[in-house]
Amino acid sequence: MPHAVTFQKVSRHFGNVRAVDAVDLEVEVGEFFAMLGPSGSGKTTCLRLIAGFEQPTAGHIEIFGETAEGVPPYRRNVNTVFQDYALFPHLNVADNVAYGQMIRGVAKAERLRDAEAALEMVKLPGYGSRKPGQLSGGQRQRVALARALVNKPKVLLLDEPLGALDLKLREQMQEELKALQRALGITFVFVTHDQGEALSMADRIAVFDHGKIMQTGTPEEIYRRPKTRFVADFVGSSNVLSPDLTRRLGGPAEWASLRPEDIRLGGEARHEAQVTSLSFLGSATRVTLDLAGEKLTVLLPAGTDVPAQGASVRFSWDPSALHLMGPQA
């Protein structure tokens, strides 16, 4: 069975800028795939390459085993949920959702029935006669989702769809999206710069930086075993230890990552450091330690004793928590 999406050495250059640089990628059929990275890392360009809005400068793209280069967006059975929704302002919600079927010549009664069903699926029944301008951000987002899903695409592309929503709504939509994806079995490719969102929703994650994929893996792998300094730092703001520091802490002279929540304070530990700052996060307290000029972040769960600022503390960690990334990560 072919992959849902395959990239073979795909590049997209804009003048001298290598937005996407020789990327290899395989998205499995039916999985929830996240492309994670800072802005300008090439993840959105990758999404646009799948949608067909961009053509690769070099390389080969396949969608369900079929060559996609040179195929315009309107001939790809792929739909996009745009970052700012891109709802048609002159059409009401029902006509927006029915747009794809209208284009395909489905009879009016049938397509409006399907649109209403899709609106029910995204929990907006009866909203068909409103104009997009009368909806809130979260409702527009759902309409955009319904408009894409009603066409039963082979792949659904989501370009930071939750970025404009407030925190509470975002968390709610994350769960709903995940449930929807499981129920429909459609392959979702999701672009985000929010590592928490990627970790909680995706089956697999590709971490992008400077137009290249740094690492692909399950959320657990990406979080527990980052391959590079960048991944360790970007996903969950881990402590990245230089080879020198790793050696001083008793490890080999290699780059390493140490999760803030894996460090324990107190006891008869061997290492000692100064507390330089404390910040209260609600469910935890973040403590920044100074270890002879090197910074180390510790996350203390609520309920544990918090040291005073400026105090000298001893700290330790479970040896398995120190993840080594090699001398040249």
Next chain:
Amino acid sequence: MSTATIRAGAILPGRGGVGGALSDAFWRNPKLLLFVMLTPPLLWLGIIYLGSLFALLLQSFFSIDEFSGLVNREFTLKTYGELLRPSNLDIIVRTVTMAGLVTIASAIIAFPIAYFAARYAKGRWKAVFYLGVMLPLWSSYLVKVYAWKLILAKEGILNWVFDKLHLTFLIDGWLALPVVGGNSLSVSLTGTFLVFVYVWLPFMILPMQAALERVPGNLLEASSDLGASPRQTFTHVLLPLALPGVIAGSIFTFSLTLGDYIIPQIIGTSHRFIGMAVYAHQGTAGNIPLAAAFTVVPVVIMGIYLWLAKRAGAFNAL
């Protein structure tokens, strides 16, 4: 104590003088400022413009005494009845047809230019676009029209080019046609049409470009993403959203053509247009009521046009 310390109070002293008092008064009462700013232009618009339009409307309901040539100040529809005489009706039909064709041709020519400017032109190219569109508006209208007379004349450059290309038969064939033909392009309705399109084109391009610029690019992508071919995207997304601009442009080209009396006088046949009829009736003939009635025609036509456009949903996207 230094000045800086004195100024550091929570409330600064008033600025003083008439200016200071006025600023404070206007700030406390923004409607006052609006009133002061709007009164002169509104008086101008109300009295001079709308007033004279009303006077015109009034005049059109008077009639002229055929023996004395004096205006009979009694309400009558006789003058409007005169408009329906074949020779006058002919003028109206010719003018409206010309205005309609000029508008359609301008829209077709303007769209690609406006689309390029709105979607692709950036920085320097945008400046080139504005300059290119506006530059012809800077020179005198008369100069341009006379220049076109030379271009379209039998000995003009257009005939010369066609001659060199051995294509003169095309022009001759066209000129042999009834209605649109004539002795040369400069004395044919085709010539009038070409010059109208040239002169009014900027008035179509600019509002169109402004409207197209307001259509977000991702709507076109969304349409394509949902399976629409470029043509379907044009019909279902681009055109409905740009329609207010197209209508705005067409109001310019349509009404400017309806009212113009110079271009058809210099380039064209001896058949008259509404503007020429108004000019002749209020001047040499001294028939002010008929001139006024003729002037009301474009106003009514534009009213109907806007009403139809609104009914067709042209302004829904506003």
